[in-house]
Amino acid sequence: MDALSKFNLAGKVAIVTGGAGILGRQFCAGLTEAGAHVAVVDLQQADAEATAAALGEKASGFECDVADAQAVAACVDAIVARFGRIDILHNNAATKTADVRAFFTPFEEYRLETWKEVMSVNIDGMFLMAQAVGRQMIRQSEGGSIIQTASIYGLVGPDSRIYEGSDYLGGPINTPAVYAASKSAVVGLTRWLATHWAKSGIRVNCLVPGGVSSGQNSVFSDLYSSRVPLGRMAKSDEMVPALLYLASDASSYVTGQVLAVDGGWTCW
Template identity: 70%
Template sequence: MSDPTRLDGQVALVTGGAGILGAKFCAGLAARGAAVAVVDLSADTAGAIAAAIDGRVEGFACDVSDANSVRDCVDAVADRFGGIDILLNNAATKTADPRAFFAPFEDYPIATWREVMSVNIDGMFLMAQAAGRVMVAGGRGGSVIQTSSIYGLVGPDARIYEGSDYLGGSINTPAVYSASKAAVIGLTRWLATHWAKDDIRVNALVPGGVGSGQNGVFGDLYAKRVPMGRMATADEIVGPMLFLASPAARYVTGQVLAADGGWTAW
């Protein structure tokens, strides 16, 4: 019996491909046989991630908030690999100024709000539009996976941030992050119905919290809020992503798959 999770002969484009989850996603897709385009803001960073992964993997630069950059990147990937079968719409931003990103709601800068939205949802739209156009024209179907968040489904629990620290300052979950990640789910369901006739499946992946430099206080408080009693490792999000990408999920579209240790079950 053939393995329905294999991706041999398929081409995957991963935005945010140099991030904590993105790099793991790229390696996981390549390990299952896909050719992988590692897409990130920096060509050098994307290229370094690609070089560290065995298989047919190459780096590409793209600013997902810029329509021209997105179009040029998608065209380059399609030309290089002969099409696109899997889009992992994964790019997101905390902006270049963490203190502005984590500012209190009552004082939140509108410029920061717009900067986050330009990547987290405008970038999702632009990349889905450009890659989807290639996938529809190719006529071979495919899978689009869009990374959301538990905070696209539920509100944050402020208690886990008491005494927490990240990059030298206090943290929270900004309203702009929740709003953008909730919008990802709405876009996902719309695209799932729009492209069903083209055999293009569109699903949202919802990771729980993954350690990324927060202090121990945050990790301990977060763990107490999760039924499974801990944060996720980046590797634990790869399997659910591969399921959605692969033929094993060929009748799954418009769905929201949470890999969150049970966070949203409480």
């Protein structure tokens, strides 16, 4: 048996939502390197197209607001028209809202409007995209793989001590309750879909990144790293091999699972 050949995605068509983001770009690059054709889906057409252009002829950019049911349906139809099929969905899009400072507001003053805005992308968008792509996979009758991005804060509560003196995107940060609640919901949706679509050969798993170094100040990085058994934050490309495993036939008997790539954070 050639185990390495099971990671080969040649001839497969993959969708990555949030494909122009910090992790999204890495995920798209990894999938193309493994041989897949990739639909880079993002909120802004220009960002999606720029990301796809950097990946070469195997990638195409598509604009989509994943919280909008009509936009999702149109996007999936456009991807099928372009590539002919869909084999892999990486349900990866998430939001910090249009007002980042509102996103990080303390819980006691958190506005319902902000809560709903986050949920509309982080879980409603997951539902809409999984529903649309799942229907297409069922029509194809050849199974498929769906991977949904959650977070360590969908598994465990935050350690507020790591945010003392933190700075990111122009101000202090925390882990909002809405973020943790939405990512917990992603885990639950993943397990439900895994049992629901198993009869159709569609595998559904959850990728759980730990903290990724992406411009946080040194205070936060040091405090976070001190809380991780491996002693550091993740690099963005360290999530990619886990995605390729879950997307490919290397995980052909894996469904409904939650794979944490977190340096051991959730061990404690």
